[in-house]
Amino acid sequence: MEVISTVALISINATLAAQLVSFLIFLFIINRLMFRPLQDVMGERERRIEDMRQEIEAADADMKQIFATLSDEEAKAKQDALLIQHKLEKEASQQSDVAFREVSAEIERLKAQTRQEVDRQILNVKQHLAEESLKLSKVIMEKALDRSLSHE
Template identity: 35%
Template sequence: MEIIATNALISINATFAVQLISFLIFLYIMNRIMFRPLRSTMEQRDIYIDRVKEEIRSGKEKLENLAEELDAQRARVVREADRAAKSLESEGDRQAAELIEQARQQITSLRSETEARVVDQVKQARKAIAEEVEAVTVAVMEKVLHRRLSS
């Protein structure tokens, strides 16, 4: 079966059918050997990239959650530290007030003791002075009167 046309650029004959079959076999082989594995590799790569993107997204979410948790813990620790500082400050104020009160009581008792000693010493001094005054008075009167006074 030979169709011959002399004025056409392409001649359709039996070689065309062989070339067509040969081309189809070539496409089948290329599809099996090259395109299917290539498509499979591309799909696996896309799946891997999607999985990595999902891991990145979940990692970012975890990081944000941890950052929020850390901020909450930091705020909680700051509040506890403020409470502890205020507690220690009030405890210190209370102890200082107690110490001041004890010091005042000691000062008051020391003042009372000192005043009692001073009063006692003044009494003793007055008694001693009274005795001396009496003796001096008697001596002065004896000299003024030129006689001896009997006690």
């Protein structure tokens, strides 16, 4: 028996070259059938994700602009409402002042009318009292003198 000593762990021969060629063919086929379509799908997904990201950013910018517009319109509406409120308060104040003046004038007119009526009644009562006092004094004098007084 003869012992062959080999120093190298791998011997280079035609099988290694055939295996290398078959491995390269396998890589080429796998690349064509699997890696390229997979890379295409991943690239398409990346493009869609980027498109969605841009749409989200555009929608976010639109939303911010709409909120700013709404905020401006709300502030304007509040200012308009405040102006209308002040205008209505001013009109109400003027109307209440006019009504107060009218009522005050009516009260003064009624006071004057009542005072005139009271003065007229007092004058009537004074006249009636004067007539009654004359009649009463005549009756008292007739009784005191026991005789009838003539009308003078």
